[in-house]
Each structure stands twice: as structure tokens, then as C-alpha cells.
Amino acid sequence: MEQAKLTMLKEHANNIRLGALEAVHSAASGHPGGSLSIADILSYLYFAEMNVDANNPNWEDRDRFVLSKGHTAPALYGALAEKGFFPKEDLKTFRHIDSYLQGHPDMKGTPGVDMSSGSLGLGISAACGMALSAKIRNKDYRVFTILGDGELGEGQVWEAAMFAGHYDLDNLCAFVDWNGLQIDGPIAEVMDSTPIDKKFEAFGWNVVMIDGHNFDEIEAAVENFKATSGKPTCVVCKTTKGKGVSFMENQVGWHGSAPNKEQYDQAVAELTANN
Numbered sequence: 001m002e003q004a005k006l007t008m009l010k011e012h013a014n015n016i017r018l019g020a021l022e023a024v025h026s027a028a029s030g031h032p033g034g035s036l037s038i039a040d041i042l043s044y045l046y047f048a049e050m051n052v053d054a055n056n057p058n059w060e061d062r063d064r065f066v067l068s069k070g071h072t073a074p075a076l077y078g079a080l081a082e083k084g085f086f087p088k089e090d091l092k093t094f095r096h097i098d099s100y101l102q103g104h105p106d107m108k109g110t111p112g113v114d115m116s117s118g119s120l121g122l123g124i125s126a127a128c129g130m131a132l133s134a135k136i137r138n139k140d141y142r143v144f145t146i147l148g149d150g151e152l153g154e155g156q157v158w159e160a161a162m163f164a165g166h167y168d169l170d171n172l173c174a175f176v177d178w179n180g181l182q183i184d185g186p187i188a189e190v191m192d193s194t195p196i197d198k199k200f201e202a203f204g205w206n207v208v209m210i211d212g213h214n215f216d217e218i219e220a221a222v223e224n225f226k227a228t229s230g231k232p233t234c235v236v237c238k239t240t241k242g243k244g245v246s247f248m249e250n251q252v253g254w255h256g257s258a259p260n261k262e263q264y265d266q267a268v269a270e271l272t273a274n275n
Contacts, residue, residue, distance in 0.1 A: 001216050005048070009215050012082055013043035014274050017244050019078030021271070023094035023101065025264040030095065030103065033254040035075035037179045037212070037239040038146055042079040044218045045144055054084040057111045063141050064130050066115040068123025069148035069177065070104040071256070076113070077101050085112035121156030123147070124174060128164050131172040131232070146175045150182025152193035158203070164232040165204025172232040173225045177212065179241035181252045200234040212237025244271055 016039040024030035046052070050063040067076045074094065081088040086100075093099035100109040104118030114130075117123040127145040134141050151157060164172055176196055184190045193199070197207045206228045210217035218237075225233035241255070242248025245267040259267055 001219055006215055009040075009043050009047060011275060012047045012079075013039045014244070014271055015082050016042055016075060016078040018268065018271050019081055019088060019091050020074035021245075021259065021264060021267050023074040023077055023091040024258045025261075026092040027095035027103075028258045030074050030258055031071045031256045032074065032245075032259065033181070033241040033248060033251070033256075034069060034148060034177060034179065035072040035078070036243045036245060036248065037241050038069075038072060038075050038175075038177050039078070039243070040213050040215065041146060041175050041177070041218060041237060042075055044215060044222070046079050046083050048219070049222055050144065051141070052083070052112070054080075054112065057085060061139065061141055064114045064127070064143045066123045066127040066130070066143065066145040067105055067117055068127070068145050068174075069120070069151055070117030070123060072146075072148075073101075073103060073105050076105060077110075080110070080112040083112070086110075120148070120151040121154035121160070124157055125160040125163075127172060127174070128160050128167075128169060131164070131169040132167055134171055135167070135169070142171045142173065144173050144175070146177055148182070149176060149178045149180065149187050149193055149196070150190070152176070152196065152199075153187075153191040158199075161200060161203040161205065168230045169232045170229050173222070173235065174232065175212075175235045175237055177239055178236055179239045181241045181250070181255065183252075183255045185252055196236050197234075200236075204231060206231040206233045207236065208233065209236045210238070212239035213243060244274065246270060 020035040131143040208221040248254040
């Protein structure tokens, strides 16, 4: 990847992290850990790959994105604000009464949100339906979704995986945020979903394993998806929960805790230093 593109993607990812933290801090509520771990994936999708128009959020032929791990809405809102779907200033209204930026994505109220999500397993299922709809209607749009590794404990995920494989949904690309931690602790102790790659392969998926913070690897995985015919693609991303903020990284306590003023200021200082 050329240096200018890499620099651009890193800057957007950093701004997505800053936006997510601002939202959670302003609400004194939310899920920062998993929001920070998917920022690089969102940066690549929204600023290098997906065909979307912030001035026409409901454009019929746009690529679709579904945040299956809907509790990490702060990251999605950070990406949408960075892309220009709504003012960055509105991130401060996250989870406030009457705000259109609620704790989980709302397709009826938030520009750029293609599917309401939150109940784990729901998003990937909806993404499958969108992808099949495109096939039936001979549409060229692609469907991207991000799942959490803890979410893989939901049986509905595997029903969706079977569906996608059966209907040869090669216009569907699912990223699994494999940061190893869920609300109750390490996934290996709570409900071990590994080997993630072999499970998706068994359901008829094309699978790519990558470092979810390496933009070259993210790009290669997306190119692999675009070159694959007859199968949906699963990109298993090894990530760090709380990525970019030293005291949040790999700490399960930051799954659903908001930083106080001192912690927020430190987090912003660390992320700002990376810009």
C-alpha cells in the first residue's frame, strides 16, 4: 500500500477512535473496548472500499454495512461522522434523551445506518438477507458486516453462516473482531469459539486470517473477497480490545465502562499523539 493511502487510513482510524471515546465519555456509558478494536476495519471500509454517499444515505445501489456487534455503535458513529453523514459535534449527544445516536444502531433515526442491531446474531442474519436480495434483484452492491468473537456463541450466527454458504452469497463479507475478550472474560473461558476459521470453512465460506490492525492485510483480505466467486467470505481479524489507549488495551473491564475525565483526557492525549 502506498504511503499516502496508509497515512490517510491511519488518520481516519485515529479520528474514529477519538469520536467513539468522546461519545462514550459524554454519555458516561457505552462500550469503548470493542469500539477501539474495530476502528481500523471501519476506516478501510468507509474510506477505501465501500461505495456510499454521505449526501444520499439511502441511495439504492450503495454498498451496505451492518454492525452485528451493535453495542460498539460508538465506533460506527465515529466512522459515519468522519465520513460526513452527520456533524461530529453530535457525537456528544450519544445515549442522551431525544438524540438520534442511541446505544445501539437505529436505521430509522441515524443517517448511514443500514440495519438496527444490538441483539447478537441479528446483524449477520440481516446481512445475509441483504446479500440474497441483491442477488435476486441483480444488484451489484456488496454487504459488509462485523461480528464480535463473543457473538459467535449465539446459535443464530451459525444458522446465518449455513444460509450464506447454501445460497453462495459471494457478495457478502463478514469480519470477525477476534480480540479474545467478551463481557464476562476471555472467550476461551466463557465460550470458546475457536478455531473460528475452520468453523466458517465447514459452513462453506472462504476464510482469510489477518491482523485486524494491519491495513495491508485488511486490503489483501478485501481483494481476496472480491476475487472469490460462489462463496461468502469471512475475514477473521486478530485484534486488541481497547486498541490505541494504553490502559484499555487487553483489559476486559473496558468492555462496557466509560472513562472518567482524567482517563478520557489521557486517552485523547495518547491518540492525538498518534496523529
